[in-house]
Amino acid sequence: MQSRPRIPEATVARLAVYLRVLTGLADSGRGTVSSGELASAAGVNPAGLRKDLSHLGPCGTRGVGYEVSTLRDRIAGVLGMETAHACVLVGIGNLGSALAGYGGFGNRGFEFVGLFDASPARVGQRIGDLPVRPMEELDEVLAETRATIGVIATPAEVAQRVCDQLTAAGVRSILNFAPVTLSAPAGVGVRQVDLSVELQVLAFLDKQRGPAPAALGTALGTALAPAGGMA
Amino acid sequence: MQSRPRIPEATVARLAVYLRVLTGLADSGRGTVSSGELASAAGVNPAGLRKDLSHLGPCGTRGVGYEVSTLRDRIAGVLGMETAHACVLVGIGNLGSALAGYGGFGNRGFEFVGLFDASPARVGQRIGDLPVRPMEELDEVLAETRATIGVIATPAEVAQRVCDQLTAAGVRSILNFAPVTLSAPAGVGVRQVDLSVELQVLAFLDKQRGPAPAALGTALGTALAPAGGMA
């Protein structure tokens, strides 16, 4: 059972969350956890958590719970974290800089091995210990480092072109922050994070939840930026 | 039944994507689109798209397609975009700065009315036309502006405290970028964007897809999911 009967994608996403919680628990010196406690910390249903973990084969002790460090290692192994993943990041604007400087990746086995930008003004800057390189060097770096993951943080207009370039050079997984739907060859995984979509879903759910407590919207009145215009 | 029998959350997220595509189409002067074309641009199944739109009541013309600007307005209305949403942003580090400067929000009816950070070094800086304010002014600004959405881009350690403060001041929707699971009172919507989780899901799917080829040549002979692909 624990070979590869395929783990549901929704479960994989939650496993990553459990891993984060377990890491924190382990750092606190905690020895064991129950499904109830772990589920509460991860914000999910206890039965669902056990179901998720069942995809990894038995990994708890009945009547006791889960051993924190063992479970952590087990999940880390399933998620493929024992080997580091080399990533390249294209588009070093505000968001790209944030991603490049975000410490949360390194802790989880992801390492940026190349930062790229089309703007000469940004090329040559250093972020952390990496220089920003021109787009012309992308193929070369990909060939050298065998990076398998590409992160796109460019303006929407060039995202598809960057995607094409990445996939042509052998990148098999892409995380896209540009607000466009990318088309990639079969066999290439694409994941989209669209910040505006998140906000719109949030706003809709709020609207649906209740007819709003009091009259608002009047407070805004004047200031509504016409169209920001960051490319 | 176009009243409000509740629209599935998955549909809402896709509506936001359709809206983005339609806006682009309208700017190109396009008059009408078929479900097939729109679905292709949004990366979804045509039948699914029509099903999504059916939640809004009839909004196309049989034999012809959808009128671009009409459909855009219809979706915008359902998503609650006719009234602007005031947001506050807490945590003006790299990511927070990126969010504050991101033009994609203003275009979609979201406006930041306050930026906050606990670090004195950041307070007083300006991003766009807003100053970074100290945390002490959060309650005051929330009371004045009646902002309903809070965005958290702080370190994980303080995210829950910020969440408590936001909800106590009446914020009903929270978008959280900190890698922690927030607990909020019932009636408050929380959406989580965890960049590390996204990367881990991506890496897992890649690992599951194939044992990784040696170089960039794709293994033609080996198992590729048959997946009858007529669309």
Added chain:
DNA sequence: GGATGTGAACGCCTTCACAGCT
């Protein structure tokens, strides 16, 4: 006694196929 692991029921969402309008 207590908590895990899991089969089964339930509900949601996607997909298909076709009826219906233009």
Added chain:
DNA sequence: AGCTGTGAAGGCGTTCACATCC
């Protein structure tokens, strides 16, 4: 003829309840 709108079928994931084991 073309494309939308939708009932029905199918697949997937979540939830529940309980058998199982420490």
